[in-house]
Amino acid sequence: MAFGLLLLVSLQAERRSDRQDDVLRTTTTLVAGLDSEMRAGLRALDALAGSQHLKTGDLGGFRQEAQRLLAREPQWYTIALTDGERQLLNLRYPEGAALPRVEDLAAVGSVLRTGHPAPGGLIQGRVSFRVPVRVDGAVRFALVATQEATTFAQLMDRAGLPAGWSALLLDGDGRLIARAATGRAEPEALRPALAQLPDPVEVSGMLALARPVGDSRWFLVVAAPPSGLAAVAMFWLLAALGATAALASLGLATRIALRDRGQDAQRERRQSEALARAAEQDRxxxxxxxxxxxxxxxxxxxxxxxxxxxxxxxxxxxxxxxxxxxxxxxxxxxxxxxxxxxxxxxxxGSIALEDADIEIAALLEECAALMRRPAENKGLVLRVAIDPGLPRWIRGDPLRVREVTTKLLDNAIRAAATGQVVLSARLTPRPERVEIAVADAAPAIALSDMSRLFDPTRDQGSEGPSPASSQASSPGAIPGSGLGLAICRRLVEAMGGAIGAERREGQGRRFVFWVPFRPGASPTLTRAGTPLRILVAEDVAASRLLLTTVLERAGHTVTAAADGPAALAALHGANFDLAVLDLHMPSLGGLGVARAMRALPGEKSRLPLIALTADPAEQMEESCRAAGFDAVLRKPFETRRLLGLIDGLRARAAAPIGGAP
CATH class of the missing domain: 1.10.287 (Helix Hairpins)
Structure with missing residues (x-):
């Protein structure tokens, strides 16, 4: 009998230890999943907060951009913009409608004060994510996305908790946000686990463990019912009336059965934990x-x-x-x-794709115009060959198609020493795809490098003149980073396409990518207001001609200057409503022209200025603002973006939002 009791106590202690380990693993896995879901929402909203439409005061353009994000996030209920006192926009209400007051005023005020994004508590069955919106370097607004709380309950349900287990997601005040469907424990019963962080605690006959979710003020509490092993063993112990040997055999057999049955579960848990750790490391x-x-x-x-x-x-x-x-x-x-x-x-996964009509031949010509000067500096001929069967308009993301094409052209120009670079495009049948290719006369790619050409972890120094790592450029050229092709592959795959390379012995190389063909239509560009008198300063003749053509087609009157001094001379001799200035011009760049304009007396010193640069716009924002520019546009630009920016500046002068400058 004594041996049986000792065996029972040992089995119970070991089972309790196993149960604690199970609860700890389950809690850690669920916290990682909840944290990932929460951070994904904050990252998507933070990317939207950087919208150029907000910086230029274009609420209409921002509303369309926010609606596209809302369509891609089906679990979100709405997106709102607030200055802390009132809502300026809410996608649940049409434009011009009266908007309700801000529900979580204190939480929004905290974001506006600290400038840090944060998730909120439960309001009417929904939780909110809030991120700050900066205008001219200062936090002016808060962007709020409201999400159904059931999203987090479904995430916990997908973890497959054992029957009788409870998992509750609580906010910083201990209020229930979501719960798994398997258990029935109430927040009041499990609240003592919050006071025992990070240790497990016995509450209401259950083993409970609480953990914070990431950097938020949310907590996850997981509770498991006690094991029934002790009661079963006691029943058989009393029934046997001292049959110690039989009870010992039964206990050993039970332990062996539990161990064997648990091995598969442990292996699955270890695999899940390894995947969670790998995902956390990547994050x-x-x-x-x-x-x-x-x-x-x-x-x-x-x-x-x-x-x-x-x-x-x-x-x-x-x-x-x-x-x-x-x-x-x-x-x-x-x-x-x-x-x-x-x-x-x-x-x-933070880069969102746009779905717009693209005049594909014109876009490719713009890419070639941008890269023609570097090609000529190396003595190369850059040629564009558009198949007559390629439709004029397609649907897709013009910015990403332009980015991939420009990177491939840049790689080809860096790698080739002589000959020509050919940019071609055609429509392929079965399946219908738009094929865009860049061919050059650089040495063929080694067979050993073909399989890892688009791998960002490859050895850059071993590829010789490959396009992503070539150093065989003219003196003073900027060498590539080696990530260009890896970025191209991810962008093309995000658009639902594919990218590859061909080695042609004695004929050079050919890089080609395909995107799904969807027919587009010519957009109707209706411009508000009267035509403007616009001054354009751009030293590259092809880019200057492109700017002039785009603006004149939109109905504006354009005066073009080839450099900074010519732009200042034109300004002294005539009146203009707006100026577009390239930042990198010989003798006097756009920054110098802007400073000189702002120093002029009278009305001319307040002329709206748009900076045009091939550098990432966000990198030039600070220096451009300091020089007096009102907006920054990255080239190669999209026609809609340029015309929309001009309209935004005109609208902002008439009716700024929320007191923003």
Whole structure:
């Protein structure tokens, strides 16, 4: 009898230890999943908060952008914009409708004060995510996305909790946000587990464990019922009346059965934990890459700004050459940081795709016009070949198609030493896809490199003149980062397409990507207000002609200047309503022209200015604002974006939102 009791106690203690381990593993896995869901929502909303429409005061354009995001997030209920006192926009209400008061005023006020994104508690069966919106470097608004709380309940249900287990998601005040369907424990019964963090506690006959969810004020409490092993064993112990040997055999057999049955479950748990750890490591790596890249943008942009200032000073020829080399090195580093940031955003799934009508031949011509000057500097001929059977209009993301095409052209120009670079496009049958290819006369890619050409972890130094790592460029050219092809692959795959490379012995190389063909239609561009008198300053003839054509087709009157001094001369001789200035022009760049314009007396000093740059717009924002620009547009630009920006500046002058400048 004593041996049986000792065996019973040992089995009970071991079973309790196993149960604690089970609860800890389950809680850790659920917390990781909830944290990932919460962070994904905050990242998507934070990306929307950086919209150029908000910075220019274009609420109509921002509403359309927010509606596209809402359509991609089916679990979201609405998106709202508030200044802390009133709602300026709510997608549940049509434009012009009266909007209700801000429900979580204190929480929104906290975001506006601290500038940190945060999830909220439960309001009418929904939870909210809030992120700050910065205008001119200061937090002016809060963007709020409301999500059904059942989303988190469904996530917990997918974990497959054992029968009788409870999982409750609570806010910082202990109020229930969501619960798994398996258990019936109430928040009041499990609230003592919050006071025992991080240790498990026995409450209401259950083993409960609480853990915080990420950096939020949410907590997950998981509770498991006690094991029935002790009661069963006691029944047989009393029934046997001292049959110690039989009870010992039964206990050992039970222990062996439990161990064998639990091995499969343990293996599955270990696999789930390994996957969760790998996902967490990927998330932390991407967050680190994003943070480092974003932190480097500001000082590098400042460095290039100082270089531009030095280049305009009266320097001897040797010093001017050193400044130019310094500027080129800074641009190379800035391009590398931009590639790392793009890659991290793609890995993180934070880059959203636009669905718009694309005049595909015109877009490809714009890409070629942008890259023609670097090609001519190397003695290369850049040619565009559009198949007559390619439809004029297609549907897709014009920004991403342009980005991939430009990167492939840039890689080809860097790698090729002689001959021509050919950009071609056609419509392929069965299946119908738009095929865009870039061919060059660079040495063929080695067979050993073909399989890992689009892999970002490959050894860049082993590829020789491959397009992503080539150093065989002209003196002073900016070398590539090696991430270009990896970024292209992820962008193309995000658009539902594919990308590949062909090696042609003795004929060079050919990089080609395909995107699904969807027919588009010519948009009707209706411009509000009277035509404007616009001054354009751009030193590249092809880009200057493109700008002039786009603006004149929109009904505006355009005066074009080839450099900064010519732009200032035109300004002195005539009146204009707006100016578009390229930042990198010889003798006097766009920043210098803007400063000179702002120093003029009278009405001309308040002329709206748009900066045009091939650098990432967010990197040039600070220096452009300091010089007096009202907006920054990255080239190659999209026609709709340019015309929409012009209309936004005109509308902002008439009716700014929420007191924003």
């Amino acid at each position: 932390r790596r991407n967050e680190l890459m994003l943070a480092v890249s974003q932190e480097l943008h500001a000082p590098l942009t400042g460095l290039l700004g100082y270089c531009d200032q030095l280049a305009q000073a009266d320097l001897p020829a040797p010093a001017r050459l050193l400044v130019e080399r310094q500027r080129q090195a800074g641009q190379a580093l800035l391009a590398l940081v931009g590639d790392v940031l793009d890659f991290a955003l793609l890995e993180d």
